[in-house]
Amino acid sequence: MSGVTLTVDDAEVMEALARFQAASGNLVPVYKNIGEELTQSTMGRFRAGKGPDGKAWTPLSRRTVEAKRKAGHSNAILVMRGYLSGTIRYQVDADGVQVGTDRPYGAIHQFGGDIQIPARQQEAHVSVRTEPLKGTRTGKDGKQKAWTLAAGTLQFRRRKDAGKAGVSARTLTIGDHTVTIPGRPYLGLSVGDQAAALDIIADHLTMAVPQLEVTT
Known part of the structure; x- marks a missing residue:
């Protein structure tokens, strides 16, 4: 123990x-x-x-x-x-x-x-946004801040989205880190x-x- x-x-x-x-x-x-x-x-x-x-x-x-x-x-x-x-x-x-x-x-x-x-390699499912996406998040100061994902931004998707239109699998290399x-x-x-x-x-x-x- x-x-x-x-x-x-x-x-x-x-x-x-x-x-x-x-x-x-x-x-x-x-x-x-x-x-x-x-x-x-x-x-x-x-x-x-x-x-x-x-x-x-x-x-x-x-x-x-x-x-x-x-x-x-x-x-x-x-x-x-x-x-x-x-x-x-x-x-x-x-x-x-x-x-x-x-x-x-x-x-x-x-x-x-x-x-x-x-370092390791990992499969990820991604798609490319065709339209901008906007939202808000809470900043470190506790205030709401606006954010935007522009069209053309690479977006990670869930594994269960594999096979959907516009979703593709990619092998990513993640470097060693602490x-x-x-x-x-x-x-x-x-x-x-x-x-x-x-x-x-x-x-x-x-x-x-x-x-x-x-x-x-």
Whole structure:
């Protein structure tokens, strides 16, 4: 699983864990509850569009928004068919808990980076406009702007338009290029997560040693 390891190094928390381990000899139930809490917290970030630090994710480019709209996908950031947000899982062993996803593209969205796209050839269906086409679009400033496709402009068509009058297939060469993906961290510990982990440890410690008063 591609993910991050939860490491609690707060002195008070480590002392509480040590005391709980001495009392029960088994930290796995604690780690399991923390994993469940962090899984729900992480999935909530996809709905909020914010990282563990509370900062909003980098907005989608206008091209991406338009492509998602045409494909009928959600316009939410990091959500297309829900594969990434729907595969957040946790794994527990005697040493701790890991929260992450098995999606191979999970890391590039978490940390950001450059993807090298090699040159390739691709078949496209095109037609030549016989009449000008006019319309409007929303500019970066939010205002409507007019646009025009002049007669004689080459226009890309959908694959299902193949065979229609005026539509022809062409083989296009797309050069190698780099796509930069901004980091949009969804894994990690927020202030709320840290507080929840402390509460979980305190609850387990109180159950293991009822006469012990625990504060977090």
